[in-house]
Structure formats: structure tokens, C-alpha cells
Amino acid sequence: MNGRMRIGELTERAGVTPRTVRYYESIGLIPPGEREGQGQHYYTEETLARLRKIDQLKKLRLGLDEIRDVIDLYFIDPSGVQAKQKVLVVLRQHLAEVDQKIRGYQQFRAELEDHIERFERWLEEKKPR
Amino acid sequence: MNGRMRIGELTERAGVTPRTVRYYESIGLIPPGEREGQGQHYYTEETLARLRKIDQLKKLRLGLDEIRDVIDLYFIDPSGVQAKQKVLVVLRQHLAEVDQKIRGYQQFRAELEDHIERFERWLEEKKPR
DNA sequence: CCAAAACATAACGTTAACGTAATGTTTTTA
DNA sequence: TAAAAACATTACGTTAACGTTATGTTTTGG
Numbered sequence: 001m002n003g004r005m006r007i008g009e010l011t012e013r014a015g016v017t018p019r020t021v022r023y024y025e026s027i028g029l030i031p032p033g034e035r036e037g038q039g040q041h042y043y044t045e046e047t048l049a050r051l052r053k054i055d056q057l058k059k060l061r062l063g064l065d066e067i068r069d070v071i072d073l074y075f076i077d078p079s080g081v082q083a084k085q086k087v088l089v090v091l092r093q094h095l096a097e098v099d100q101k102i103r104g105y106q107q108f109r110a111e112l113e114d115h116i117e118r119f120e121r122w123l124e125e126k127k128p129r
Numbered sequence: 130m131n132g133r134m135r136i137g138e139l140t141e142r143a144g145v146t147p148r149t150v151r152y153y154e155s156i157g158l159i160p161p162g163e164r165e166g167q168g169q170h171y172y173t174e175e176t177l178a179r180l181r182k183i184d185q186l187k188k189l190r191l192g193l194d195e196i197r198d199v200i201d202l203y204f205i206d207p208s209g210v211q212a213k214q215k216v217l218v219v220l221r222q223h224l225a226e227v228d229q230k231i232r233g234y235q236q237f238r239a240e241l242e243d244h245i246e247r248f249e250r251w252l253e254e255k256k257p258r
Numbered sequence: 259c260c261a262a263a264a265c266a267t268a269a270c271g272t273t274a275a276c277g278t279a280a281t282g283t284t285t286t287t288a
Numbered sequence: 289t290a291a292a293a294a295c296a297t298t299a300c301g302t303t304a305a306c307g308t309t310a311t312g313t314t315t316t317g318g
Contacts, residue, residue: 081252126210
């Protein structure tokens with residue numbers, strides 16, 4: 001248990017599937033595990049730490065592309081200040097987007113009620129008896 | 130101009146593209162245009178009317194699958210009562226779903242604000258000086 | 259040393275409603 | 289009658305983040 005591990009241990013400790021690890025490698029979220037020749041890949045503790053950090057950021061609802069934009073900062077700047085500042089920007093964007101969405105849905109909701117009312121009145125007028 | 134038309138006239142009058150007409154045929158939203166042998170398709174005024182009705186229902190934000198569930202009623206029952214009753218049911222479902230979505234986004238919004246606050250406080254504490 | 263794990267790679271599936279080529283055939287018009 | 293429209297058909301692309309086969313290779317345990 002020195003830090004060198006294969007994908008099985010990595011995924012178990014990180015709580016993800018091998019598919020996820022390979023997908024993250026493919027989009028550059030984590031570095032590709034080193035391999036000797038053509039065989040299996042070996043991962044380090046830092047990759048594990050990255051996976052855990054990714055998981056944290058996903059809980060903040062960052063997309064993988066957004067995570068990719070900030071993840072390196074966490075490992076370049078140990079204080080975490082820069083990373084958190086950047087995440088904060090993203091979170092504020094999300095807030096604006098969510099507000100936008102909520103307004104959109106509320107608008108739609110109002111239209112819906114309007115339609116519903118119209119239908120109800122139309123059916124009422126048709127049915128008296 | 131007797132009611133028999135090819136796809137060009139149909140789409141122009143209905144305000145849709147040929148792709149849309151063929152797609153609707155493929156999912157059974159409108160009857161397939163009749164063809165003589167192997168050549169082109171011919172459509173009727175009723176198909177045009179269906180396309181226009183579909184357009185109306187889309188404006189109520191019904192999905193094509195939902196439209197498929199009610200569209201026939203409009204042409205079977207000329208009074209429109211049954212169709213509108215069924216649409217009303219769908220609209221009420223949508224209302225419930227939208228309310229659900231709004232609540233979800235509001236929940237997310239609250240969490241977001243919470244996260245943002247936390248980040249802000251953390252950064253404040255780190256930076257004094 | 260061989261069977262059983264573990265691993266690697268490729269590729270399709272998931273949502274909705276068409277847009278957009280690409281290619282070939284039919285109808286219209288000059 | 290030949291070029292120009294119009295039409296038909298097929299099939300990939302669009303979003304996000306992997307899940308799920310399917311198939312083949314490597315490593316490990318007894």
C-alpha cells in the first residue's frame with residue numbers, strides 16, 4: 001500500500017467505476033495511469049485525491065467541463081484560495097442561470113394556468129345542462 | 130387547388146419542413162401520404178388540418194407523444210369536447226410537473242446560495258491583511 | 259500451470275424533435 | 289427534350305456523463 005495501484009483499487013477507494021476513470025482520462029480530467037509496455041495502468045494517490053476532489057465539485061453541481069477548468073488549481077495552489085475563488089465565480093453563474101430558469105418556468109406556469117382556465121371555461125359553456 | 134397536393138404545397142401551407150412531415154408520418158402523427166406506385170406522395174386537406182392542429186397543441190407545449198394521444202379526437206369528435214377534456218388532463222399534469230421542477234430549482238438555488246456564502250466566508254477569513 | 263479474477267478496448271444506448279447533408283429519382287418548365 | 293425544381297431515402301448530428309454489453313488480454317491464486 002505505497003500509493004501505486006491498479007484501477008480496481010483506485011475505483012474502490014474513490015467510489016467510482018472503471019468506466020468513469022477511463023472517461024475522465026479521455027476528457028483530460030485526470031492524468032492517464034502509467035503503464036509498463038502495453039498492459040495495465042497504474043495510478044497514484046494524487047489521482048485518487050483528484051477523483052475525490054472531482055466528487056466534491058460534482059456535489060456543488062459543477063459540470064465536468066467546469067471542473068476541468070478549476071481542478072488543477074487545487075493541486076497547484078495548496079492554499080486553495082485561487083481554486084475557491086474560481087469556483088465561486090462558477091457558482092454565481094449557476095445562481096444566475098437557475099434564477100433565469102426559475103423565471104422561465106414560472107412564466108410557463110402562468111401560461112399553463114391561463115390555458116387551463118380557458119379550457120375549463122370553454123368546457124363549462126359547452127356543457128350547461 | 131382541390132385538396133390533393135404534394136409535400137411542397139403541404140409544408141408551405143402548414144409552415145413546416147418536409148423533414149417534419151416525414152417525421153410525423155414515421156411516428157404515426159399524421160397518415161402517410163398516398164402514392165401511386167413508387168413515386169411521390171399526395172396529401173389532403175385533412176392532413177393539412179392535422180398539421181395545423183398539431184402546431185396549436187405544440188404551442189400548449191404538448192410533446193409529440195402527448196399530441197398523438199389526443200389528435201384523433203379532434204377529427205373524430207367535431208365538437209372538440211372530448212379532445213379538450215383530454216388536453217386539460219395533460220395540462221394539469223404539466224402544471225404539477227412544472228411546480229415540481231420549480232421547487233427543485235428553488236431547492237438547488239438555496240443550496241447554491243449556501244455554498245456561495247460558505248466560500249465567501251472562507252475566503253474572507255483567509256485574506257484579512 | 260491453469261482457471262478465475264481483473265483489466266483493456268470498442269462501440270452502442272440513453273432524450274426529443276427534427277436539421278442537415280448526401281445521393282438518387284421524378285416532375286415541371288422552357 | 290433537357291435542364292431545373294421538387295421529391296424520396298438514408299443516416300449522421302445534436303447534450304451529458306457515463307452504463308452496459310461484447311470480446312479479448314493480463315494477472316493472480318491454488
